[in-house]
Structure formats: C-alpha cells, structure tokens
Amino acid sequence: MFHLIRLAIWIVGLTVIGSFLLNFFDYQIDWDYVKKSQSRCFGVAIECQKTIQKEGAENAKCPVACFEFMKLIKKK
Numbered sequence: 001m002f003h004l005i006r007l008a009i010w011i012v013g014l015t016v017i018g019s020f021l022l023n024f025f026d027y028q029i030d031w032d033y034v035k036k037s038q039s040r041c042f043g044v045a046i047e048c049q050k051t052i053q054k055e056g057a058e059n060a061k062c063p064v065a066c067f068e069f070m071k072l073i074k075k076k
Contacts, residue, residue, distance in 0.1 A: 022073065030074045041066040 022028060048062035 026076045027073050028076050030072060033071050033074075037067045 044063055044066045048060065051062060052060045
C-alpha cells in the first residue's frame with residue numbers, strides 16, 4: 001500500500017513539474033485537440049469492435065494510432 005501511495009505522489013509531482021516547465025517555455029496543452037481526438041478515437045474503437053464481431057479477431061484490421069502526441073502540445 002505504501003508503494004502505491006508513493007507512486008501516486010511521484011506521478012502528481014512529475015505532472016506539476018511538467019506543467020510548470022511547459023508554462024516556462026511558453027507552451028500549453030491543446031485541450032481542444034484532446035476533445036476532438038477523443039470523439040474520433042471512440043468512433044474508431046466502435047468501428048473496430050464491429051469489424052471484430054463480424055470478421056473475427058484474426059482477420060480484423062483496426063487502426064491503432066488515432067491520437068498524435070506531437071499535436072498535444074502547442075505554442076502559446
């Protein structure tokens with residue numbers, strides 16, 4: 001239990017430090033891109049689920065990368 005709490009504290013600490021570094025270098029997280037890609041990724045996941053149900057897991061071809069991390073951070 002102690003290790004889990006310690007891990008949570010480290011994750012929160014690194015997130016706070018990363019946020020300050022982004023602000024220091026005049027960058028920000030593009031939350032609009034996150035919202036748009038979230039709906040797009042859910043659509044891809046639903047289509048993939050339908051494909052798997054129809055063709056089976058061996059024959060299904062689903063796009064995995066529906067989110068581009070390079071577009072997540074933008075200049076202010």
